[in-house]
Amino acid sequence: MTSKDKQNNYGIHTRLAHDGYNPREYHGFVNPPVVRASTVLFPNAESMVDGSQKYTYGTRGTPTTGALCDAINALEGSEGTVCVPSGLAAVTVPLLAFLNPGDHALFVDSIYNPTRHFADTILKRLGVEVEYYPPHTGADIEKLFKANTKVVFTESPASNTFEVQDIPAIAKTAHTRDIIVMMDNTWATPVYFRALDYGVDISIHAATKYPSGHSDILFGTVSANKRCWPQLLETHGTLGLCVSGDDAYQVLRGMRTMGIRLEHHQKSALTIAEWLENHSAIGEVLHPALPGHPDHALWQRDFKGASGVFSIVLAGKSDEEARKFVNALQIFGLGYSWGGYESLAVVVNINDRTVARKDYGGAIIRLQIGLENPEDLITDLNRGFAALES
Numbered sequence: 001m002t003s004k005d006k007q008n009n010y011g012i013h014t015r016l017a018h019d020g021y022n023p024r025e026y027h028g029f030v031n032p033p034v035v036r037a038s039t040v041l042f043p044n045a046e047s048m049v050d051g052s053q054k055y056t057y058g059t060r061g062t063p064t065t066g067a068l069c070d071a072i073n074a075l076e077g078s079e080g081t082v083c084v085p086s087g088l089a090a091v092t093v094p095l096l097a098f099l100n101p102g103d104h105a106l107f108v109d110s111i112y113n114p115t116r117h118f119a120d121t122i123l124k125r126l127g128v129e130v131e132y133y134p135p136h137t138g139a140d141i142e143k144l145f146k147a148n149t150k151v152v153f154t155e156s157p158a159s160n161t162f163e164v165q166d167i168p169a170i171a172k173t174a175h176t177r178d179i180i181v182m183m184d185n186t187w188a189t190p191v192y193f194r195a196l197d198y199g200v201d202i203s204i205h206a207a208t209k210y211p212s213g214h215s216d217i218l219f220g221t222v223s224a225n226k227r228c229w230p231q232l233l234e235t236h237g238t239l240g241l242c243v244s245g246d247d248a249y250q251v252l253r254g255m256r257t258m259g260i261r262l263e264h265h266q267k268s269a270l271t272i273a274e275w276l277e278n279h280s281a282i283g284e285v286l287h288p289a290l291p292g293h294p295d296h297a298l299w300q301r302d303f304k305g306a307s308g309v310f311s312i313v314l315a316g317k318s319d320e321e322a323r324k325f326v327n328a329l330q331i332f333g334l335g336y337s338w339g340g341y342e343s344l345a346v347v348v349n350i351n352d353r354t355v356a357r358k359d360y361g362g363a364i365i366r367l368q369i370g371l372e373n374p375e376d377l378i379t380d381l382n383r384g385f386a387a388l389e390s
């Protein structure tokens, strides 16, 4: 499939299976070739300068990264996408692309902690004024705007506590002042939230998670609308960022099955979240797809689905007790990241927050629900509850 319009009429699984690459372009092979490249040869000296050749040097893309970026552009509805070596780089590159000394940038307080660290260190060192806002700020974000506000950075749902942001209200307000809206959209993926359709200018993904899907690749993608694409591309090239053909190939390979993996993650995570909601040791289940979640209506309005990561509050328990809980688990691994096929648990710390501090009444554990049988994961979580009582 080649035409964007045509692709957009198909269902999401058809598009995930075919977007980005036409087998006829490479001898009929179903998958694109893995191109490992630095030097690209030109047929003559003229074509080295006249822009007639599509690929010019390894750092500027290959047919493998091109296939991946085309697939992502079709999913995101973006003008262009760049690939970077990690999800964190997908956060830092657009911020470096659009912020200048003297600019003011607003970050949601519930942001992925390394994003906060980048803002508080490198951005501040470069003379950017960094300010945090609470995750439930919608159109009221206007009250925080200054003459020098350049970027509003969002992440929805929130890292670790899963508050949902009113992205359309933020984008509408920001655009009245030409402020750029960026979103770390890793949790939902473009399958469950088409960020650009809701007014976001730059959609950021840690493709390390669901797109790659197997906990063996570090990768980030940044997709921009027409307005922001030229500057994003220019910065990406200027910084000399690129990815290996092997990794790009693996991410595209992962995306072919991402839709059905997400469906399984979603279903198992909800089954387990509902079971946890009724457990006497649980204070709260922080999952926006649960009807009782305070942001459920907002999530339902904007999102097409939920992925498999959420948190639980162990009522009245300390972090030390939460560590006892996770130490007793045998199927859930203890590790960072998420989006792979395997379940993970981590005791989270939200003490970094400054303007949206909240006492959840107990320790918080983040769960990534993998592709295992949910009943086995429930058996495993029961080991954790038993350890709390011992």
Ligand SMILES: Cc1ncc(COP(=O)(O)O)c(C=O)c1O
Pocket (backbone or CB within 6 Å): 086, 087, 088, 089, 091, 112, 155, 159, 184, 186, 187, 206, 207, 208, 218, 219, 220, 336, 337, 338
């Ligand atoms: C919301 C979010 N954004 C970005 C990242 C960074 O991704 P990576 O681990 O590929 O640097 C993570 C990693 O956990 C994340 O949770």
